[in-house]
Amino acid sequence: MGARLGRVFFLGVRRPRWDMIWLVARRDLRESTSDARLFIAMTSLTFVIPLLAVAGVSVSARFLGAGTLGIAERLIEVGAFFVVFLPASFSLVLALESFSGERERNTLETLFATPLRESEIYMGKIFAVLLPSLALSYSALVVYTIGVLLIDGVIPTQELGPLVVVTLAQALVMVSAATIVSSQTKTLRSANVMASFIIIPMSGVIQGESVLIITHLEWILWAVAAMLAVVALLLLRLGMIGFNREAILAKESAPPNRRAWLRRAIAGIPGPGRWLALLPRLPDAVGGAFGRTRSAIVVAVVLLAAGTLFGAVSERLSLISSQPVQVLVSAQLPTGHELVVGTPHLFAFIFGHNLLVGLLMVVLAPATLGVIGGLMLLTNGFVIGYLGAVFFGFSRLDYFACGILPHGIIELSALVLAYAFALRVGASMVRPSPEGWLAGMRLAVGDYARGAVVFVPLFAIAAFIESYVTPLVLRGC
Amino acid sequence: MGCMPAVTPAPGEVKISPASVVVEGLCKDFGSFRALDTVSFDVISGESMVILGENGAGKTTTLRCLAGVLSPSAGMVTVGGISVADDSEAVRAQVGLLSELPGLYERMTAPDYLDFFARIQGMAEELRRERIAELLQRFGLDDRNDVWMGTFSKGMRQKVALIRATLHHPRVLLLDEPTSSMDPAGARMTWDYIMSLKQSGIAVVICTHNLRETARVADRLAIMAGGHILAQGTLDELHAELGLKPRYVRTLVPGLEDIYMEVMVRAGHLPTISAN
Numbered sequence: 013m014g015a016r017l018g019r020v021f022f023l024g025v026r027r028p029r030w031d032m033i034w035l036v037a038r039r040d041l042r043e044s045t046s047d048a049r050l051f052i053a054m055t056s057l058t059f060v061i062p063l064l065a066v067a068g069v070s071v072s073a074r075f076l077g078a079g080t081l082g083i084a085e086r087l088i089e090v091g092a093f094f095v096v097f098l099p100a101s102f103s104l105v106l107a108l109e110s111f112s113g114e115r116e117r118n119t120l121e122t123l124f125a126t127p128l129r130e131s132e133i134y135m136g137k138i139f140a141v142l143l144p145s146l147a148l149s150y151s152a153l154v155v156y157t158i159g160v161l162l163i164d165g166v167i168p169t170q171e172l173g174p175l176v177v178v179t180l181a182q183a184l185v186m187v188s189a190a191t192i193v194s195s196q197t198k199t200l201r202s203a204n205v206m207a208s209f210i211i212i213p214m215s216g217v218i219q220g221e222s223v224l225i226i227t228h229l230e231w232i233l234w235a236v237a238a239m240l241a242v243v244a245l246l247l248l249r250l251g252m253i254g255f256n257r258e259a260i261l262a263k264e265s266a267p268p269n270r271r272a273w274l275r276r277a278i279a280g281i282p283g284p285g286r287w288l289a290l291l292p293r294l295p296d297a298v299g300g301a302f303g304r305t306r307s308a309i310v311v312a313v314v315l316l317a318a319g320t321l322f323g324a325v326s327e328r329l330s331l332i333s334s335q336p337v338q339v340l341v342s343a344q345l346p347t348g349h350e351l352v353v354g355t356p357h358l359f360a361f362i363f364g365h366n367l368l369v370g371l372l373m374v375v376l377a378p379a380t381l382g383v384i385g386g387l388m389l390l391t392n393g394f395v396i397g398y399l400g401a402v403f404f405g406f407s408r409l410d411y412f413a414c415g416i417l418p419h420g421i422i423e424l425s426a427l428v429l430a431y432a433f434a435l436r437v438g439a440s441m442v443r444p445s446p447e448g449w450l451a452g453m454r455l456a457v458g459d460y461a462r463g464a465v466v467f468v469p470l471f472a473i474a475a476f477i478e479s480y481v482t483p484l485v486l487r488g489c
Numbered sequence: 490m491g492c493m494p495a496v497t498p499a500p501g502e503v504k505i506s507p508a509s510v511v512v513e514g515l516c517k518d519f520g521s522f523r524a525l526d527t528v529s530f531d532v533i534s535g536e537s538m539v540i541l542g543e544n545g546a547g548k549t550t551t552l553r554c555l556a557g558v559l560s561p562s563a564g565m566v567t568v569g570g571i572s573v574a575d576d577s578e579a580v581r582a583q584v585g586l587l588s589e590l591p592g593l594y595e596r597m598t599a600p601d602y603l604d605f606f607a608r609i610q611g612m613a614e615e616l617r618r619e620r621i622a623e624l625l626q627r628f629g630l631d632d633r634n635d636v637w638m639g640t641f642s643k644g645m646r647q648k649v650a651l652i653r654a655t656l657h658h659p660r661v662l663l664l665d666e667p668t669s670s671m672d673p674a675g676a677r678m679t680w681d682y683i684m685s686l687k688q689s690g691i692a693v694v695i696c697t698h699n700l701r702e703t704a705r706v707a708d709r710l711a712i713m714a715g716g717h718i719l720a721q722g723t724l725d726e727l728h729a730e731l732g733l734k735p736r737y738v739r740t741l742v743p744g745l746e747d748i749y750m751e752v753m754v755r756a757g758h759l760p761t762i763s764a765n
Contacts, residue, residue, distance in 0.1 A: 026578075032609065035605070035608055035609060039594070039597075039605050042596075042597070042601075043594060043596050043597070046596040047596065114592075117592050117595070118588075118590040118591075118592025119592035119593065119594060120592075121553075121558065121586075121588050121590075121592070122586075122588065122591070122592060122606075122650070122653070124558050125556050125557075125558050125581060125584070125586040125588070126581060126606065126609045126610070127578050127579075127581045127582040127609065127610065128609055129578060257558060258558070258559055258560060261553065261558060261559065
C-alpha cells in the first residue's frame with residue numbers, strides 16, 4: 013500500500029533515494045542551526061512564549077475568579093493552540109530562504125552539477141525546514157502543558173491529539189507552499205513578497221481553528237488536519253513537478269513583452285466562422301471530454317455522497333446543534349402549502365447562482381488544485397444530508413423529497429459534472445500529461461468548456477424546475 | 490546547417506574513446522534567445538580543449554550542457570559515451586564542474602564542505618578522508634580546516650571549488666575561469682594541478698580569457714562568438730588555417746612573475762616551486 017502510494021506520489025518524477033534526501037537535509041539543518049543569533053532567538057521564543065502564555069492564562073483565570081472554570085479552560089486550550097503555531101511559523105521563513113537564498117549566494121549551480129536528483133534536492137530542503145520547526149513547536153507544547161499542569165493543575169487533554177496533528181499539517185502546508193515560492197522566484201526579496209499568498213489564507217485557517225476550539229468543536233480539527241494534509245501533499249507534488257534545474261538556471265533572455273503577448277493571445281481567438289465550422293464535431297468532442305473525465309466524475313459523486321452522509325450523521329448524532337434549524341423547519345412545515353410559483357427573477361437568480369458556483373470551481377481550481385470546488389460540493393451534500401435528517405426527525409421525509417427531488421436530481425448532476433471538469437483543471441497542475449504541462453492544462457480547460465455544453469443547460473433546466481415546478485409539487489405534499 | 494532535434498546516440502555510435510566528450514550540432518535556446526548554435530567539437534582522454542571568446546559568447550552555457558545541468562535544445566552531447574539527453578544523472582557523476590562563481594556554503598569548514606560533495610558522489614569514508622586531506626594540503630589550505638569558508642579570500646574559495654570538482658576523480662573536468670581570482674603563485678599551482686590531471690587521462694575543457702596560460706595548457710583551441718564556434722584546432726593548425734607567419738617576440742627573463750615568486754619564496758611565504 014505504502015509503495016503504491018509512493019509510486020502515485022512520485023509519478024513522472026525520478027524517485028528520490030532516502031540517503032541522499034537525508035544528506036541534503038542534514039547539511040541545510042547544520043547551516044540553519046549554525047547561526048547562533050537565529051538559533052538563540054528561535055529556541056528562546058519557543059520556551060519564553062509558552063511560559064508567558066501559562067502566566068497569562070493563570071492570571072486571567074484568577075482575575076475572572078471562581079465559577080468561571082469553563083472560560084479558564086477555554087483560555088488554556090486556545091493558549092496551547094497559539095503556543096504551537098508561533099514556532100511553526102519559523103518554517104515559513106526558512107522555507108522561503110531555501111532556494112532563493114542559495115540562488116543569491118551562487119551555491120545552487122554547484123548542487124545542480126552533482127548526481128543528485130531534483131526530487132532529492134527538493135525533499136531534502138523540505139525536511140531541513142520542517143524538522144526544526146516541528147521540534148520547536150512540540151517542545152513549546154510540552155513546556156506549555158507542563159506549565160499549565162504545575163500552575164493550574166489542568167491538562168488540555170481533549171485538544172492535545174488534534175493539536176499535534178493539525179500543527180504537523182499546518183507546518184507541512186506552509187513549508188510546501190513556501191518552497192514552491194522559493195524555487196520559482198529569482199530573489200529572496202520577491203520570495204518574501206510572494207509569501208503573502210501563504211500568510212493570508214493560513215491566517216484564515218488559524219482563525220477558523222481557534223473558533224472551533226472556543227466553540228468546543230475540537231473534533232472538527234481532525235477533519236481540518238486531514239484536509240490540510242491533502243493540500244500539503246498536493247502542494248509537495250506540484251512543487252516537485254515544477255522544480256527543474258534547467259528552468260532555475262536558465263537566464264531571462266529578454267524583458268517580458270506584454271503587449272506582444274496580448275496581441276498574440278487575441279489573434280489566437282477563433283472567429284465566428286471557425287466556431288460554426290466546429291459545430292458538427294461538437295457531439296464527438298463532448299463525448300471525448302466525458303470519457304477523459306470519468307474518474308473525476310466518480311470522485312465528485314463520492315464527495316457529494318460523503319458530504320450528504322456526513323451531514324445526516326452530524327444531525328442525528330447532534331454533533332452540530334440543529335435546534336435553530338428545527339425551529340425554522342417547524343415554522344415552514346404548516347405554511348409550505350402556501351408557496352407561490354416562482355418568477356423570472358427567481359429563475360434568473362437560481363440559474364445565475366449555480367452558474368457562478370460552476371465558474372468559481374474552475375477559476376479557483378488551478379490555485380487550489382480543485383480543493384475549493386470539492387469543499388463546495390461537500391458543503392452542498394452536507395446541507396442536503398443535514399436538512400434531510402432534520403425532516404426525518406419530524407417524520408416528514410416526504411415533504412423534504414418533494415422540495416428537493418424535482419430539481420435536485422438535475423441540479424446536483426450538473427454540479428457534479430461542473431466540479432469533475434474543474435477538478436481535472438486542478439489535477440493537471442500536479443499531474444502533467446505526457447505531452448507536457450501546458451498541453452495537459454489546455455486539454456483540461458478545453459474539456460471544461462466542452463462539458464459546459466452539457467452542464468450549463470442542465471443548470472438552466474434545474475433553475476426552471478426549482479422556480480416553477482417544485483413549488484407546485486410541494487403544494488401537493 | 491540549422492539546429493537538428495536533440496538525439497540520443499545508438500549503442501556503438503560514439504566515435505572515440507568512451508572517456509571523452511562528443512558535441513555534435515549542439516544548440517541551446519532560452520525562450521526566443523539562441524545561446525548556442527550548432528556547436529561541434531570533441532575532446533579525448535588526456536586532452537585539454539580551451540574555449541576562448543568574448544563575454545556572452547556561449548562558453549558557460551556550453552560547459553553547463555556538457556555537465557548535464559542544461560539539456561540541449563538540439564544536437565547531441567555525450568560524455569564518457571553517455572548522452573546528456575538520455576541520462577544526465579550518470580553524466581553528472583562522471584563530470585567535475587568548476588563554475589565561474591564558485592559559491593561556497595559560508596557557514597561550513599572546507600573539510601565538511603568537501604565531505605558533503607564526496608558523499609553525494611558515493612565515495613567511501615576512508616577514501617573521502619584521505620583525498621580531502623591530500624588536496625587541502627596540496628593547495629595550502631590545511632591550516633584553515635577549522636575556519637568557516639565565509640572568511641576565505643576569493644582565491645582560496647576558487648581553490649576549494651576546484652578541489653570539490655576533482656575530488657571524485659571525474660573522467661571529464663569542466664573549468665570556467667579556474668584562476669580568475671588567484672594570485673600568481675596560486676594560479677601557477679592550479680595550472681600545474683590541472684596539467685597533472687590531464688596527464689592522468691582526464692579530458693579537460695577550460696573556458697578562460699587568460700591567453701598566456703591558454704598557450705601553455707591547451708592541446709586544442711576553440712574560439713567562440715555569438716553562440717558559434719568560429720575556429721578550432723591545435724595552435725599549429727590554427728596558424729596554418731589563418732595563414733599567420735610565426736614571429737619572434739623579445740621577452741624579459743626573468744619576468745615580473747618570476748620576480749614576484751622569488752620575493753615570496755625568499756620571504757618564506759611560498760614553498761620553492763617550479764619556475765617553468
